[in-house]
Amino acid sequence: MMTAFRPLVIVVVAIWLMVICCRVDIVAGDDLKLFTIHVRDDMASGTPCVTRVNCTGFWNKMWPGQEFHYSDLRKSRVVCTAMWNDKDSNWQAFDPFRYAGHLHVYTSIREDGFYFSFDQSNWTLISKWFS
Template sequence: MPRELQSIQLGCNSRYKDNGMHQLHVGEDYQFGVEEKALHFCEAISGRQIASWHAYQPRRDWNHKAVFWQVKENGFFLSWDNSSWVRKSIWQTE
């Protein structure tokens, strides 16, 4: 998470499991396990900015050992190898 952002409140869930909300600060990681056949979604809040995205989509992610997400000031980026990143969602203002 870049220094320009305040800490974020992050919640990642599926219809089967509620992982609760977590406060993350710059440089911190958050990990959670998934049910491989279930869609998992995340919601984030930082100050007046909010975002939501599909963190794990079975059709997109099933054949990857890990799914990485990076939070930046200009959005949320997906990687399967932790080095090549593609923006999948952006921040919205309340």
């Protein structure tokens, strides 16, 4: 009787492992989508000071019209910090729950603050500069 039971256990365990492996692939596939944050300095072209932006742990110097991209595979929040003249601010550049389904997010840095968009056409003010 033990010998008849053993193949059944092996089949059940094999099916269970296949189901678990398939579920892991589905979840891992969702987690491994590459998202890109685009940050553009949209200050007036005569603006004398450099904007400094940090989204990745490193400071990027930006001049009017300049853009940088930050791509990542992880699914966690990204908060950026910026400094301009005697002002500074921070904003949430990426949130995996709020921005689900969007692989590109855009930030426009302007004299009055930071604007957010998914399509570079419709912009929403999300943060202002602090003195």
